Amino acid sequence: MKRTVNLYVVPAVLLVLIVLPFLLLWSSLPDPMAIHWGVGGNPNGYAPPVLLLLGLAAAYGAISLSVNRVVAATPGEMPSFVAGLFGVGGLLVAVSWMSVLANRDAGSWQGADPVGWFEILGVLALALVAGAIGWVSAGGSAARTDRVPGETPMIDVADPASAVWSGRGLGKVTTAIGVGVVLIGLFTWGAVGLGLVLIGIVALMFALVRVTVAQSGVVVSMGWWGFPRWKVSLDSVSSAEVEMVRPMAYGGWGYRARPGVRAIVVRSGAGLRLVRSDGADLVYTVDDAETAAGLVNAIVGARREKGVE
Amino acid sequence: MLLKLDPTSGLPLYNQIAAAVRRAVADGDVVAGDRLPAARDLAKSLDVNMHTVLRAYSDLREEGVIELRRGRGAIVREGSSSLAHVHHLVVELAAEAGRHGVSFDEVVEMLKKECS
Numbered sequence: 001m002k003r004t005v006n007l008y009v010v011p012a013v014l015l016v017l018i019v020l021p022f023l024l025l026w027s028s029l030p031d032p033m034a035i036h037w038g039v040g041g042n043p044n045g046y047a048p049p050v051l052l053l054l055g056l057a058a059a060y061g062a063i064s065l066s067v068n069r070v071v072a073a074t075p076g077e078m079p080s081f082v083a084g085l086f087g088v089g090g091l092l093v094a095v096s097w098m099s100v101l102a103n104r105d106a107g108s109w110q111g112a113d114p115v116g117w118f119e120i121l122g123v124l125a126l127a128l129v130a131g132a133i134g135w136v137s138a139g140g141s142a143a144r145t146d147r148v149p150g151e152t153p154m155i156d157v158a159d160p161a162s163a164v165w166s167g168r169g170l171g172k173v174t175t176a177i178g179v180g181v182v183l184i185g186l187f188t189w190g191a192v193g194l195g196l197v198l199i200g201i202v203a204l205m206f207a208l209v210r211v212t213v214a215q216s217g218v219v220v221s222m223g224w225w226g227f228p229r230w231k232v233s234l235d236s237v238s239s240a241e242v243e244m245v246r247p248m249a250y251g252g253w254g255y256r257a258r259p260g261v262r263a264i265v266v267r268s269g270a271g272l273r274l275v276r277s278d279g280a281d282l283v284y285t286v287d288d289a290e291t292a293a294g295l296v297n298a299i300v301g302a303r304r305e306k307g308v309e
Numbered sequence: 310m311l312l313k314l315d316p317t318s319g320l321p322l323y324n325q326i327a328a329a330v331r332r333a334v335a336d337g338d339v340v341a342g343d344r345l346p347a348a349r350d351l352a353k354s355l356d357v358n359m360h361t362v363l364r365a366y367s368d369l370r371e372e373g374v375i376e377l378r379r380g381r382g383a384i385v386r387e388g389s390s391s392l393a394h395v396h397h398l399v400v401e402l403a404a405e406a407g408r409h410g411v412s413f414d415e416v417v418e419m420l421k422k423e424c425s
Contacts, residue, residue, distance in 0.1 A: 159313070164329075165311045166346030166351065167310065210346075210347060212350040214354040216354060216356050217354065219350050221347065291311055
């Protein structure tokens with residue numbers, strides 16, 4: 001029920017609110033109307049009102065539909081998606097009202113009211129408030145995807161303190177996207193090309209994760225070049241599990257922070273979950289997570305025995 | 310890939326790393342085409358200098374156990390398991406000989422006799 005309200009009813013109401021100012025004030029709008037304002041606050045771009053109306057409505061329609069498709073495939077509340085849905089809706093509603101009111105009875109688009117920082121801040125504030133309402137409405141930070149505790153495998157090594165496990169997880173689709181974006185960026189001029197290359201490199205960074213488990217800690221490194229690389233101490237790790245990672249349950253791919261867990265998701269499927277006594281759990285999608293978890297449990301178990309003695 | 314070091318062997322660390330890889334290859338835990346941990350990752354997880362790991366890797370390459378390719382890392386070579394197995398035995402033999410005070414020449418003599 002709440003899902004239906006969050007995903008369908010509220011977006012539909014927001015869509016109506018986007019269209020509403022045009023319907024109410026259609027006859028008082030100049031054609032073309034001002035749709036863009038310069039740094040000084042004066043109008044410097046114009047389009048027929050019908051184009052702005054259709055553009056805003058179509059943009060929100062497309063965003064709602066794609067968010068709904070993603071969320072429909074996933075059980076549980078998804079605060080970040082609902083916050084995004086509400087926030088973008090609020091932003092577009094504000095833009096729609098502001099544009100129409102500035103053009104009201106203007107005569108021509110040059111005559112539209114100026115738009116300054118005050119109005120822009122107002123629009124952004126409205127979007128933020130709408131996003132926050134979405135976040136709270138979907139359960140906010142209290143919402144937690146139901147987690148069935150995974151298996152906690154053990155491996156039999158004579159001396160877990162001197163064993164090392166290493167493995168990696170590769171996201172094939174992310175790799176393809178990253179390579180594609182970098183290539184497009186290399187053949188594009190100027191700042192746009194540079195931006196695309198950077199975006200592609202970030203995608204490639206999240207296409208490969210390598211994990212090394214040893215007595216002194218768990219080393220995680222990103223991308224083929226192994227940067228960034230960091231080490232997680234096993235002192236705070238109480239056990240390790242194999243988890244079947246569904247990216248949608250984490251809100252997508254990449255670095256994912258959810259209540260009580262931080263994850264590097266490069267692909268779906270089995271991953272290593274480090275259950276920590278202080279701080280959030282850590283999840284890495286690597287192949288052969290069972291051996292990795294087994295070694296972590298062996299090391300942690302051996303330490304505990306030593307502590308008891 | 311699971312590697313087991315042997316700190317009781319008293320060998321230098323780079324030898325322990327190489328021996329662990331050889332043993333894993335000889336036991337079939339690691340097969341041709343498998344990728345060894347990135348040298349920097351392994352060094353950080355063992356709290357050793359990266360060059361210690363690289364020294365082990367370059368020893369393994371000279372023995373023909375792995376291939377080192379820039380950008381692709383260290384890959385276990387085809388047909389390395391029998392080689393690694395024999396090498397593993399030789400390392401043990403050398404250690405045993407040292408422990409019992411058998412000289413290098415005596416060991417070579419014994420091997421020559423066995424192999425002829």
